[in-house]
Amino acid sequence: MKNGQYLEVVEVLNHPSSDKAPFGQAVRARSELGGGWMGWCVAVDDLAPAEARLGRGSVPGNRKFPDGQELTWRQIGINGLIADPQVPYLLRWDDGTEDLHPSKALEPVGKISSISIAGSSERVADWLGQPEQLPVGEVVVDWQAPNGTPGILSVTFETPKGSITL
Numbered sequence: 001m002k003n004g005q006y007l008e009v010v011e012v013l014n015h016p017s018s019d020k021a022p023f024g025q026a027v028r029a030r031s032e033l034g035g036g037w038m039g040w041c042v043a044v045d046d047l048a049p050a051e052a053r054l055g056r057g058s059v060p061g062n063r064k065f066p067d068g069q070e071l072t073w074r075q076i077g078i079n080g081l082i083a084d085p086q087v088p089y090l091l092r093w094d095d096g097t098e099d100l101h102p103s104k105a106l107e108p109v110g111k112i113s114s115i116s117i118a119g120s121s122e123r124v125a126d127w128l129g130q131p132e133q134l135p136v137g138e139v140v141v142d143w144q145a146p147n148g149t150p151g152i153l154s155v156t157f158e159t160p161k162g163s164i165t166l
Contacts, residue, residue, distance in 0.1 A: 002111040003137055006102040007155075010038070022078035023061075029082065037152035039081040040088045040115065042128070042135050047092045049129050050076050061091070063100075071100040080127065085151030086119030087127040110159040114140040119150035 001007070010027050018024030030038040044050070047058045058076040065071070077089035093101065115136075117124075121143050125134065134141060144153060156165045 001103055001157075002108040004043070004101065004103050005112045005139075006105075007112075007157075008102065022082065026078055026082050037155070039085055040152060041075075042088045042090055044090050044092055044135065047074055047076055047090060050090050053129055054080070058090075058092070065100070069100055071097050071102075073097070077127075084119075084123070084127075085149060086117055086146075087124055090128075110157050112139050112155055113158045113163070114142060114156040116142040116144060116153040116155075117151065118144045118146040118148070118153050 012018050012024055012027040012031055018028065026038060030036060051057050054076060056076070058074040061073045061075050063071045072094040073091045074094070075089055075091040077087065080087050081089045098104075121134070121141070125131065128134065154165050156163055
């Protein structure tokens with residue numbers, strides 16, 4: 001998608017390592033609830049403020065491609081996402097991996113225009129360190145009062161054939 005955005009459809013592997021990794025735990029928990037939106041992520045240039053605020057270090061992540069190339073990043077906040085699905089996890093892409101970014105897998109033709117989240121903009125701003133504006137670019141965030149579990153309710157995509165809301 002445009003603007004460095006991408007949508008990732010995931011399912012947990014039936015493998016012991018997925019039970020140990022927080023991301024695997026988050027995917028398994030959402031799957032056991034019947035699926036749906038697991039969460040969202042915000043890319044930042046510097047994870048140090050989040051590491052200081054959360055009192056722990058970020059962890060490495062990677063994706064190996066069949067041709068041997070490897071996309072790498074650091075991330076923090078998956079445990080927060082598990083506990084409170086309205087908050088995003090944070091990641092910082094490693095230098096030199098720009099060409100492998102998921103948004104560049106195909107020619108981008110669509111973009112995320114809005115996200116509806118059951119939750120509190122104040123809670124998410126606090127989680128992100130009280131930025132003046134949430135770092136979501138041109139994406140409109142529609143906050144709804146939670147009626148049950150907080151988290152993503154829907155995402156609207158702009159495509160060449162019109163708007164699609166999932």
